[in-house]
Amino acid sequence: MSTQDQEIADQMIETIAKWVDKEVIPHASELEHADEFPQAMFDQMCEFGLFGATIPEEYGGLGLDVTTYARIVEELSRGWMSLSGILNTHKIAATMIGRYGTDEQREKFLPKMVDGSYRAAFSLSEPDSGSDAGALRCKAVQDGDEWIINGTKMWVTNGVRAHLVMLLARTPDDRVTCFVVEKEPGDSFEGISTSKKIHKLGYKGLETVEMSYVDHRVPDANMLGGAEGMGRGLRYALSALELGRINIASRAVGVGQAAFDAAMKYAQERETFGKPIFEHQAIQFKLAEMATKLQAARLMTYDAAARFDRGERIDLEAGMAKLFASEACFEICTDALRIHGGNGYTQEYDVERYFRDSPLMIIGEGTSEVQKMVIARKLHERHAIT
């Protein structure tokens, strides 16, 4: 944007919030239980322009700042976390191409990625490499002006519907390189096949799959960053994931808000021992703690986003926000479920969905343990005594 235009940003958030209240919340749990792709919601997200939200205006995107994008993710997640998942891998891919792609790569891919008709997945994890991303084994070997890919990738969110996969593979230099793999949506394309659909605790409605590559050929031109990108894939991915931490934190704030709202309402409706349970101090204290954690999580998230928008480093702050917000969200959702008593354990109330969705924020894009490792490393960098 025109990024600093607060009024425009507020109007965008109001528009999304209204849509979430009217079109998402009433249908989310039903679709989630059926593990059904939310086509109508997806179509409206395309109409809003969300897929191009962070893509620069020169490529036809909206060029929104990180703070506005974080608020969008928060609102979407307040309705249904999976909606932010449909966007998230796309946004990681667009960030990587925008930052590290060659001019040709930017011009080739970014304009196609703005309207949701051409979607992207991000594929770093493998069956035996998650937190230890550098241990990945998927192989790329050169053959003339092509690369031949062999290996198995795990946890590929949006993998089936994607037209493009940001694939991290080991090149003969024994380092990790990123390839922009073009494919057609569907279960298989040339040497790529979906070897397993993963059945998840929550985060349903969008696919997360295992994908196998057998002698799949990718042109040289699709090595991210061109020849210079050789061996730099992990660095590119981790840098995009650093920004991604703000998104995960925003997601946690959104889900946490939904859980808190549900609990606050229920506590005033449900009566035991002759009064609304909200009047029991044990419940009041729970809600007070939930609201406090939520507030802290939101402020940390907005602060990290604002720092990024001001051009400051966020290597420490984004990790802290992700760590705190995801753990806070998990606790808030657990307490919201408790406040709902037996009803919380049924599909009649949305809290069971929040409860099942919340652990993902603790695991995805770097577990809490990994965040702490990163935070400690950065602390040492900033405060080392020489």
Add this chain to the structure above:
Amino acid sequence: MKVVVCVKQIPDPADPGALDPESKTLKRDTKLILDESDSYGVEMALQLVDTAGEGSVHLVSMAPNNEVGGLRTALAMGAESATLVSDDALKGTDALGTAKVLAAAIARSEPDLVLAATESSDGYTGTVPEMVAELMGLPSVTFAKSIAIEGGTAKVQRQTEAGYDDVECPLPALVSVTAGVVEPRYPSFKGIMAAKSKPVDEVTCGDLGIDAGSVGWAGGGQEIVSIADAPAREAGEVIEDEGDAHERIVSFLEELKVL
């Protein structure tokens, strides 16, 4: 084809409004939003222009304090430009005064079609559109559920209690649109960004050649004598079934003359 849509900007119904004991009217000092009733007219106008393949949608609003919040929403949906009439002299303007102001503002764009809602969400006298039509000398069709333009004619399905009437009238005309007949689009983010730079022509009574004495409190043909809070809803009667509940319900309904 040029379509003008009347757009009322109202206090957010989600924020309970308050009455100003002095002026005895609704406080309008907060941010105003697009009256949902008018979002249907805006949507219909955008669809008509889309179907026609040419033309534009222009908005006209009268509101205090140069308020443009609601207009921006309609501009973000896709309208091209707006006229806002805002003038301290309009304080206290009644429905007829509003119609005079709107008629003068609308006339400036020489539209082929003028759309308004059947009634607003806050004032809901449901009288302004027809008065505007009369003042402008335009034919007026009310309660439209759909509009099609063919040549110089508007073909309107006019909602009735039993179904709808097919009504035709020559253009230019004023048509009031029933709430809920189309699905108003959500503004796209591109639309929201573009709305910021779309032209909003802010005019006063003087610009429209309206004598300040004919509007506002001075020109009002009505006076608000007193205001009082609406009575709180009383608790309903609970009928416990002791074998005769059905009879008591029937006699209750008879009392209400429902049966």
